[in-house]
Amino acid sequence: MKNILVTGGAGFIGANFVPYFIENNPEYHLVNLDLLTYAGNLENVSEVENHPRYTFVQGDICDRNFVEELFQKYQFHDVIHFAAESHVDNSISGPEAFIKTNVLGTFNLLDTARKLWMSAPNQYNVGFENSRFHHVSTDEVYGTLGETGLFEETTPYAPNSPYSASKAGSDMIVRSYFHTYGMNVVTTNCSNNYGPKQHDEKLIPTIIRKAIKGENIPIYGDGKNVRDWLYVLDHCKGIELAFKTGRSGETYNIGGRNERNNLYIVDTVCSILNELQPKSEGKYQDQITFVKDRPGHDLRYAIDASKIENELGWKADENFESGILKTVRWYLEKFKK
Numbered sequence: 135m136k137n138i139l140v141t142g143g144a145g146f147i148g149a150n151f152v153p154y155f156i157e158n159n160p161e162y163h164l165v166n167l168d169l170l171t172y173a174g175n176l177e178n179v180s181e182v183e184n185h186p187r188y189t190f191v192q193g194d195i196c197d198r199n200f201v202e203e204l205f206q207k208y209q210f211h212d213v214i215h216f217a218a219e220s221h222v223d224n225s226i227s228g229p230e231a232f233i234k235t236n237v238l239g240t241f242n243l244l245d246t247a248r249k250l251w252m253s254a255p256n257q258y259n260v261g262f263e264n265s266r267f268h269h270v271s272t273d274e275v276y277g278t279l280g281e282t283g284l285f286e287e288t289t290p291y292a293p294n295s296p297y298s299a300s301k302a303g304s305d306m307i308v309r310s311y312f313h314t315y316g317m318n319v320v321t322t323n324c325s326n327n328y329g330p331k332q333h334d335e336k337l338i339p340t341i342i343r344k345a346i347k348g349e350n351i352p353i354y355g356d357g358k359n360v361r362d363w364l365y366v367l368d369h370c371k372g373i374e375l376a377f378k379t380g381r382s383g384e385t386y387n388i389g390g391r392n393e394r395n396n397l398y399i400v401d402t403v404c405s406i407l408n409e410l411q412p413k414s415e416g417k418y419q420d421q422i423t424f425v426k427d428r429p430g431h432d433l434r435y436a437i438d439a440s441k442i443e444n445e446l447g448w449k450a451d452e453n454f455e456s457g458i459l460k461t462v463r464w465y466l467e468k469f470k471k
């Protein structure tokens with residue numbers, strides 16, 4: 135049995151990934167390390183809590199001593215690193231936590247692996263030789279696009295928010311551990327995810343929550359900002375594939391070719407709600423209100439996923455319309471409780 139460390143597995147994407155990975159990879163025992171910040175919730179992984187190949191550990195990736203002890207205890211074969219501060223709005227009001235967790239935390243994991251491997255290569259080889267260190271990152275590191283063009287893996291980094299800057303910093307540290315120490319690293323940069331288990335603060339859960347409570351549904355600016363939406367399980371499948379078959383030192387963009395602006399997202403969610411849970415009077419669209427735009431709000435993100443599609447054979451299973459229907463149904467159930 136190989137031990138794999140998954141960081142941030144009680145957050146949105148990690149909590150979709152953990153049960154999926156355990157189910158599909160019987161040769162692994164998965165250790166989920168999560169600090170359980172406001173964004174982490176063990177209910178998100180309740181379906182695996184008693185699984186024999188699953189262990190949850192609460193702890194901070196920024197705590198170097200703790201990380202070293204954990205690596206020594208489990209002698210991990212691989213790491214998949216999700217843990218991060220992830221909400222752009224919070225990075226504007228309080229950037230420090232983002233720099234700490236996303237930059238220092240990532241460095242701690244990499245450097246612990248390096249130090250242990252250098253001290254006893256036969257005992258600890260996580261992230262070296264055939265053991266992988268997979269870093270989960272975002273397309274926001276590329277900055278913003280105009281009306282046309284796509285982010286490719288060669289697009290220069292130009293992060294605009296403290297969140298994306300901290301993720302860009304972490305990507306660069308990962309890169310340097312490949313070039314300097316020969317670590318077996320892969321980074322995936324993914325577009326906006328949506329689906330079950332996302333924190334209530336994010337766009338789609340906010341729309342659904344406010345809509346069914348009869349509150350105003352806020353849209354930043356004119357609602358014309360475009361994001362490339364990907365169903366979370368398709369992201370998880372892309373991570374698993376790149377983790378297993380990606381070339382060491384490479385980065386892979388993951389995106390579903392589903393460019394939609396915020397107005398379209400809100401309108402689609404409202405239309406599904408009109409069908410599934412009609413209001414006694416009027417439509418959910420009547421609750422839409424425009425609010426002051428977020429500072430530094432990037433206009434458009436869109437991913438060119440040709441590299442992971444052509445080289446590794448990944449393809450999104452869900453289109454936006456099928457994925458969003460599943461998603462709205464899931465949140466309606468959740469908010470009913």
Ligand code: NAD
Pocket residue numbers: 141142143144145146147148167168169170171172173174175193194195196215216217218219220221235239270271272273301323324325326327328333
């Ligand atoms: P999330 O905020 O929902 O979850 C992050 C998890 O990390 C939480 O469970 C939190 O408790 C944990 N965490 C935070 N600080 C920690 C620390 N110091 N030590 C240990 N655990 C800590 O985030 P998410 O949306 O699931 O994103 C996961 C990863 O995917 C992030 O690295 C993010 O940058 C990346 N990503 C997200 C998206 C998206 O659309 N959500 C898109 C592309 C990439």
